[in-house]
Amino acid sequence: MKLSGWGKYPVVDCQLSKPRSEEELSQSVLKSNAIARGNGRAYGDSALNRTNTIDMRKFSHMLSFDPKSGQLVAESGVLLSDIIKAFLPRGWFPIVTPGTRFVSLGGMVAADVHGKNHHVDGSFGNCIDWLDVMSADGNVMRCSRTENAELFNWTIGGMGLTGVILRVALRLRSVNTGWIRQTTHVAQNLDTAIDMFEDSLDATYSVAWIDCLSSGDALGRSLVMLGEHATLSELPNKCRANLFPSVSKPKLAVPFSLPRFCLNTYSVRAFNALYYWNGKRGDATSYVNWNSYFYPLDSIMNWNRIYGRKGFAQFQCVLPLGNARTSLNDMLEEIAASGRGSFLAVLKRFGKQESRFSFPMEGYTLALDFPISNGSVSLIQKLGQMTAKGGGRIYLAKDSIMNAQSLRATDAARVAEFETMRQTSGAAERFASMQSERLKL
Amino acid sequence: MSNGPVLILGARSDIAQATAHEYAEHGYPIQLAARNSETLQIIKHDFETRYQIQVTLHDFDVLDVERHAEFVDGLPELPEIVVCAVGALGNQEEDEKDILGAAQIIRSNFEGPASILAVLANRFEKRASGSLVGISSVAGERGRATNYIYGSAKAGFSAYLSGLRNRLSKKGVHVVTVLPGFVDTKMTESLDLPEKLTAQPSEVASAIVRATKKRKNIVYSKPVWAFIMTVIRSIPEFLFKKMRI
Numbered sequence: 001m002k003l004s005g006w007g008k009y010p011v012v013d014c015q016l017s018k019p020r021s022e023e024e025l026s027q028s029v030l031k032s033n034a035i036a037r038g039n040g041r042a043y044g045d046s047a048l049n050r051t052n053t054i055d056m057r058k059f060s061h062m063l064s065f066d067p068k069s070g071q072l073v074a075e076s077g078v079l080l081s082d083i084i085k086a087f088l089p090r091g092w093f094p095i096v097t098p099g100t101r102f103v104s105l106g107g108m109v110a111a112d113v114h115g116k117n118h119h120v121d122g123s124f125g126n127c128i129d130w131l132d133v134m135s136a137d138g139n140v141m142r143c144s145r146t147e148n149a150e151l152f153n154w155t156i157g158g159m160g161l162t163g164v165i166l167r168v169a170l171r172l173r174s175v176n177t178g179w180i181r182q183t184t185h186v187a188q189n190l191d192t193a194i195d196m197f198e199d200s201l202d203a204t205y206s207v208a209w210i211d212c213l214s215s216g217d218a219l220g221r222s223l224v225m226l227g228e229h230a231t232l233s234e235l236p237n238k239c240r241a242n243l244f245p246s247v248s249k250p251k252l253a254v255p256f257s258l259p260r261f262c263l264n265t266y267s268v269r270a271f272n273a274l275y276y277w278n279g280k281r282g283d284a285t286s287y288v289n290w291n292s293y294f295y296p297l298d299s300i301m302n303w304n305r306i307y308g309r310k311g312f313a314q315f316q317c318v319l320p321l322g323n324a325r326t327s328l329n330d331m332l333e334e335i336a337a338s339g340r341g342s343f344l345a346v347l348k349r350f351g352k353q354e355s356r357f358s359f360p361m362e363g364y365t366l367a368l369d370f371p372i373s374n375g376s377v378s379l380i381q382k383l384g385q386m387t388a389k390g391g392g393r394i395y396l397a398k399d400s401i402m403n404a405q406s407l408r409a410t411d412a413a414r415v416a417e418f419e420t421m422r423q424t425s426g427a428a429e430r431f432a433s434m435q436s437e438r439l440k441l
Numbered sequence: 442m443s444n445g446p447v448l449i450l451g452a453r454s455d456i457a458q459a460t461a462h463e464y465a466e467h468g469y470p471i472q473l474a475a476r477n478s479e480t481l482q483i484i485k486h487d488f489e490t491r492y493q494i495q496v497t498l499h500d501f502d503v504l505d506v507e508r509h510a511e512f513v514d515g516l517p518e519l520p521e522i523v524v525c526a527v528g529a530l531g532n533q534e535e536d537e538k539d540i541l542g543a544a545q546i547i548r549s550n551f552e553g554p555a556s557i558l559a560v561l562a563n564r565f566e567k568r569a570s571g572s573l574v575g576i577s578s579v580a581g582e583r584g585r586a587t588n589y590i591y592g593s594a595k596a597g598f599s600a601y602l603s604g605l606r607n608r609l610s611k612k613g614v615h616v617v618t619v620l621p622g623f624v625d626t627k628m629t630e631s632l633d634l635p636e637k638l639t640a641q642p643s644e645v646a647s648a649i650v651r652a653t654k655k656r657k658n659i660v661y662s663k664p665v666w667a668f669i670m671t672v673i674r675s676i677p678e679f680l681f682k683k684m685r686i
Contacts, residue, residue, distance in 0.1 A: 018630075064486060086492070
């Protein structure tokens with residue numbers, strides 16, 4: 001059947017199996033080289049395999065919860081949205097969450113996702129106690145920081161290329177309320193935005209939205225948004241009445257792929273200006289519910305259709321702290337000059353991270369969407385080269401464009417070790433995605 | 442007021458599990474009944490972790506009609522709601538030649554479900570409360586060459602449910618007939634179903650929970666099926682016999 005990632009590019013005819021038990025799963029794994037697929041929220045081709053894509057969503061059981069430690073054990077097809085639905089009313093929230101709650105646990109592990117609190121809590125891998133992974137021989141291995149540590153460390157961020165993630169033991173965070181105290185600051189340009197991040201390292205959550213089309217002195221003008229979990233005592237009365245607000249059914253949906261002209265430069269400009277002035281007017285503290293704070297786009301179902309039938313690509317890089325200012329400045333100039341500014345450009349400070357193959361490193365990460373076209377593909381390639389020059393990396397969960405050479409230009413040493421590990425463990429013959437083939441991993 | 446338990450018969454099916462989820466989410470304790478019920482342990486863990494409700498597992502064989510009364514006696518509590526999701530699609534072509542195979546399909550879809558619902562109906566009648574939900578099929582609305590063995594058994598089951606409803610409506614017991622059209626389940630995994638007419642198990646589950654809450658009599662998985670079946674029922678037999686549908 002026709003499958004794609006969230007970016008709807010590429011769309012590929014794949015053989016899909018839906019195993020319901022470990023036995024059925026091992027049959028699928030042993031049939032031919034395979035990739036596991038969760039809820040299809042990686043943007044590109046990370047979870048596509050023409051001859052053998054394994055849909056893991058039947059593995060969707062929660063197995064146990066320990067209210068003392070906050071440890072939840074669940075199968076990898078469980079969605080983050082289900083975890084929040086079950087546990088937020090009891091005062092628990094994920095320690096690390098990406099920008100959508102419609103991701104599977106397996107996908108979160110494979111991409112080692114990060115959230116707005118990376119500079120404080122690190123990536124998703126930090127809250128995982130152990131994993132069960134089906135390896136190349138079809139056997140299931142328990143792994144953790146102390147048991148089969150190699151497999152554990154490579155699997156977190158390993159894009160499903162070390163084995164099939166079956167079960168995850170993760171810790172949740174205890175929260176007082178489902179509200180976030182948000183403070184929004186306006187930054188006139190990139191430098192100010194970065195200064196604000198550096199001054200706000202003690203804020204639990206921080207993220208900036210960048211107007212990609214501004215240039216000159218206003219290059220990189222942004223809204224920097226800081227957030228803290230609100231405690232009961234600080235909450236205004238109207239929020240207290242609904243301590244753990246639940247999600248209403250999404251009110252907005254994009255019913256079909258919009259024609260391309262809906263997203264021309266003008267509409268993006270209008271959107272950007274609106275967002276900017278809105279934020280400027282509300283330059284103050286407000287209380288927002290968890291859903292609109294963490295998952296603003298989740299309330300517009302199928303928002304990926306806004307880019308039209310051809311789909312879109314997302315570019316996300318991270319640049320090390322030392323080079324971040326100059327590299328980001330160059331990139332934003334390149335983007336502003338191209339006039340291909342994206343709907344969403346997000347800047348975020350990462351904290352320190354040592355990991356085998358995960359994306360984050362200490363520095364700044366920039367993420368943007370581009371509707372697919374020849375021009376945007378070459379712009380993304382150009383941005384990739386600039387990332388390599390700045391000593392940064394590209395996020396594989398977002399990528400659909402890079403080639404084997406450009407990957408190695410950003411991450412040569414780790415890629416070489418990853419390849420060796422895949423060869424010696426037998427994973428190279430057994431697990432492959434269109435992305436891993438494109439990148440020759 | 443706390444909810445009484447919901448008994449799910451044939452708990453291994455996708456529709457049954459989706460329905461159990463929906464009731465569990467509303468806070469009902471759940472009794473899951475199926476053959477080899479210990480293999481449903483993972484569902485029990487899942488529900489207990491997600492919904493903090495009580496789940497019990499019970500061995501149940503729909504064909505073992507002699508022990509149905511004993512089965513009901515063995516439940517920790519007489520349920521408030523029963524959902525009978527037992528059934529088997531069979532293989533029409535093979536079963537046309539294999540009389541015993543056909544009999545097995547008829548027994549699994551009609552005789553067995555009728556027997557267990559009879560036991561429960563009598564107890565509900567005595568108690569003067571409760572809801573009985575039978576999952577039948579649109580295949581029972583008209584016999585077709587491609588699945589009339591399954592369809593005729595479901596037709597019998599639908600008539601049985603209708604009769605039960607008629608008998609018990611004055612006794613405080615409600616009966617719901619569910620007529621799912623195409624549903625995306627393990628049972629239909631090998632069939633190529635039209636997407637627009639195919640419901641997800643969770644849609645059927647929501648329809649069932651709504652039906653017991655609002656005391657509806659007959660529910661379809663998607664409203665369009667009520668229309669489709671009206672058309673199919675109204676085709677004159679002299680035309681219908683020549684059609685391939």
